Amino acid sequence: MPLRYQSETAEHLAVRRAAGLFDLSHMGEITVSGPGAAAALDHAVVGQLSALAAGRARYTMMCAEDGGVVDDLVVYRTGGEEFLVVANAANTAVVHAELRRRSAGFEARITDRTGDYALIAIQGPEAAAILGPLTDADPRELKYYAGRDAIVAGHPAWLARTGYTGEDGFEIFCRPEAAEAIWNALTSAGTPAGLVPAGLAARDTLRLEAGMPLYGNELGPDVTPYDAGLGRVVKLEKPDGFVGASALAERAQAEPRRVLAGLVLASRRIPRHGYPVLADGRTVGTVTSGAPSPTLGRPIAMAYLEPAAVRDPKRGLAVDIRGRAEPADLTELPFYRRSRA
Amino acid sequence: MSVPAELRYTAEHEWLAVDGPTATVGITEFAARSLGDVVYVSLPSEGASVTAEEPCGEVESTKSVSDLYSPVDGEVTDVNADLEDDPGLVNADPYGAGWMFKVQLASGSGADDLPPGLLSAAEYEELIKDSD
Numbered sequence: 001m002p003l004r005y006q007s008e009t010a011e012h013l014a015v016r017r018a019a020g021l022f023d024l025s026h027m028g029e030i031t032v033s034g035p036g037a038a039a040a041l042d043h044a045v046v047g048q049l050s051a052l053a054a055g056r057a058r059y060t061m062m063c064a065e066d067g068g069v070v071d072d073l074v075v076y077r078t079g080g081e082e083f084l085v086v087a088n089a090a091n092t093a094v095v096h097a098e099l100r101r102r103s104a105g106f107e108a109r110i111t112d113r114t115g116d117y118a119l120i121a122i123q124g125p126e127a128a129a130i131l132g133p134l135t136d137a138d139p140r141e142l143k144y145y146a147g148r149d150a151i152v153a154g155h156p157a158w159l160a161r162t163g164y165t166g167e168d169g170f171e172i173f174c175r176p177e178a179a180e181a182i183w184n185a186l187t188s189a190g191t192p193a194g195l196v197p198a199g200l201a202a203r204d205t206l207r208l209e210a211g212m213p214l215y216g217n218e219l220g221p222d223v224t225p226y227d228a229g230l231g232r233v234v235k236l237e238k239p240d241g242f243v244g245a246s247a248l249a250e251r252a253q254a255e256p257r258r259v260l261a262g263l264v265l266a267s268r269r270i271p272r273h274g275y276p277v278l279a280d281g282r283t284v285g286t287v288t289s290g291a292p293s294p295t296l297g298r299p300i301a302m303a304y305l306e307p308a309a310v311r312d313p314k315r316g317l318a319v320d321i322r323g324r325a326e327p328a329d330l331t332e333l334p335f336y337r338r339s340r341a
Numbered sequence: 342m343s344v345p346a347e348l349r350y351t352a353e354h355e356w357l358a359v360d361g362p363t364a365t366v367g368i369t370e371f372a373a374r375s376l377g378d379v380v381y382v383s384l385p386s387e388g389a390s391v392t393a394e395e396p397c398g399e400v401e402s403t404k405s406v407s408d409l410y411s412p413v414d415g416e417v418t419d420v421n422a423d424l425e426d427d428p429g430l431v432n433a434d435p436y437g438a439g440w441m442f443k444v445q446l447a448s449g450s451g452a453d454d455l456p457p458g459l460l461s462a463a464e465y466e467e468l469i470k471d472s473d
Contacts, residue, residue, distance in 0.1 A: 007432070008403055009378045201377065201403055268381040268428065270401060292380045292403055299380075322406070 001026060001200050008201035012294040015165055015206055016336075018194025019124030021186055022203060024171070025179065028092025029117045030085040030099060036107030037081050043242050044102035045073065046225060048235040052077045057145040057162055060233055061225055062095060063244035067251055068221040069228075071095050072213065074162060076147045084158065084173070086119075088215045102243055118179035122186055122195070123169030123206075125338075130190040131170055135159065139170060153178075153185035164203065166210025166336055205291045208300065211262065211334025217273055217288045218260060218302055226251045227304070229260045229333070258285065258304040262335055263319065263328040264296065271301040271319040271328070277309070278318045278325055284309040287319060295336050302333070342469070343370050345436055349455065350465035353394075353410045356436065357459065359446075364413060367440040368400060368431065371469045376402035379431040384409070384420040384442050391417060391444060393456055398441070400431070413456060415444035 001023050004011060014020050032041055038050035047060030054077045062070040071091040076084040087095040096112045103110055122131055128139040137150035137159055147160030155178035163169035174182055187195065204214070213219050213228050225234050225248070234248050265271060271290035276283045285305035293300040301319065309317065310330060318325035344350075349357040354372035358365040373379065381401040391397045391411035398409035420442045424430060431439040448456065460468065 003404065004377060007378050205403070268401075270380060270403070270406075272406075292378075 001203075003201045004199040005197045008199065008205070009292075009294045011196055011198040011202035012205050014194055014196040015124045015167055015198055015202065016295060017125070019122055019126040019130055019169075019190055020165070020196055020198035020202065021183065021190065022121040022123065022198050023179075023183070024119040024121050025117070025176070026089040027119050028087035028089055028095065028112070028114045029119075029173065030087060030092070030096050031111045031113050032083040032085060032099065032103070032108055033111075034081055034106075034108040036103075037083055039240070040099075040103035040106035040108035040110075041075065041083060041085075042238055042240065043106070044099055045075070046234040046242060046244065046248065047075070048238050049075055049077070049083065054078070054080055055146055055148055056143075057147055057160060059145075061219075061230070062098060063225070063248065064221060065244055065247060067224040067244050067247035069215070069219045069223050069225065070098060070221070072215055072219055076158070076160060078147070078158065091215065116175065117173050118176045120172045120174070120179060120182055120186070121163055121169060122172070122190070123163045123165040123198075124167050124195070126190070126193045126195065127167070127169045130186065130193055130195060134185050134189055142170075144168075153182045155182060157182070164210075164212060165206035166212070166334065167206075167338055204289070205294060208289050208291055208302065209293055209295055209334065209336035211302070213260075213302075214289060224248060224251050226256060227258055227260065256307055259307050259310050260288070260333070261285075261303055261305045261310050262331040262333040263287075263301040263303055263317065264331050264335070265299040265301070265319065265326055265328050267321075267326045268292070268299065269321045269324075269326055270299045271303075271321060271326070276320040277303050277305060277328070278320055279309050279315060281325070283320075284317070290319075293335060300335050301328070342374070343436070344462045344466050344469075346462045348436070348462060349412070350460040350462065350468075351410065351412045351458070352460065352468060355410060355412050357412045357455075359455065363418060363443050363445055364415070365440050365443050366412060367435055368409070369465070370435045373432045373435045373439070376400060376405060376407065378403050379428045382409075382424045382428050382431065382441065384424070385411075385417045387417055387420060389417045391415060393458075409441065411444065412459060413444055414447040416447070417442050418445050419443040
């Protein structure tokens with residue numbers, strides 16, 4: 001996936017206004033199958049995948065024993081005893097190894113199928129209209145966070161209504177040999193409607209505006225789901241426990257160590273990953289992601305802050321941008337929420 | 342990729358247009374494309390002294406921050422105030438409306454007195470041809 005095809009700002013705005021096409025084939029796909037597949041996943045990740053109906057998807061995380069995040073995942077139940085786990089590219093090997101280790105004793109088969117899948121995402125308000133004529137499935141009938149087998153541009157695929165942009169959109173998992181044909185068919189069908197190919201830079205600003213965490217920025221081994229404000233994905237009540245449960249149960253009770261907050265800056269300078277956040281000249285946190293927001297027209301950032309720093313939203317904060325304190329306003333996440341027609 | 346023949350260049354991807362005792366400075370189209378969308382440009386102040394090959398500002402794009410180097414010694418006589426409101430001019434028109442600052446050359450009065458190390462258009466094209 002290239003950083004950009006043209007101007008990343010233009011790509012970003014095209015996704016917000018019409019549609020963008022993303023080549024996400026670098027993402028990892030791991031299948032978990034067998035009579036014990038659901039139970040194995042319940043043990044291996046923090047969510048309760050056994051409660052997931054066939055054809056539905058869930059956002060979840062794999063945590064270490066100490067509660068730190070190993071990876072954030074989207075899991076599809078592709079059949080009664082079949083799950084498709086989508087992992088971040090850089091974490092696929094670790095997630096695969098951990099799934100194997102954690103499923104010992106369960107009747108489940110874990111297979112890294114990354115090489116068998118290409119992944120193309122079409123995202124934006126026009127996505128359903130562009131995709132519709134190219135598939136036997138009715139994209140509008142597919143629920144958000146659901147998936148199904150479908151024929152797309154003549155090729156079999158797993159078609160899901162998921163994404164990482166804050167817009168309506170679809171992800172198409174297909175055989176690598178079919179990727180070019182599907183990409184070209186979507187490009188031809190979508191170009192008149194304003195669809196453009198979009199790169200990694202636009203993907204990053206789109207997910208940031210939508211307040212979605214990125215592994216390596218907001219999530220990592222020293223972060224728990226609670227730190228990231230995503231405690232809701234942890235199902236402590238699962239009857240048979242899971243890896244990381246006791247550490248996470250403790251964190252669920254404790255005062256948060258830090259809070260993931262949104263910042264909007266007045267200046268044009270960009271608060272970048274790792275820059276200190278200041279209150280009255282004292283460091284109270286660190287920027288995890290920052291970018292100029294094409295939608296807001298101002299730089300935005302997510303940052304981990306001391307809980308005290310967010311208690312008074314009127315208190316002046318600043319980001320130390322290479323030695324100069326640039327004023328920043330606290331704001332609710334997400335920065336952008338699409339209007340649902 | 343445009344590399345106008347009448348300009349001089351640096352290995353740091355600045356261009357220099359010499360007009361008598363003053364020179365106008367900007368960054369090349371190659372630099373602008375490599376950076377991506379420029380969102381902020383910090384320029385030296387009018388009247389400031391700049392020194393060849395030393396940073397005198399910064400160019401910030403969505404993905405990175407780069408130092409802006411002065412190609413020559415001299416005194417800054419003018420800066421492009423339009424970039425404050427519209428830094429995208431650097432991408433849209435790097436050799437025109439995206440110019441950055443003007444320098445009164447310390448070395449005297451024109452192209453013959455320029456410091457060694459500046460590149461001709463042909464030499465600059467040679468420099469960037471493998472990285473495109």
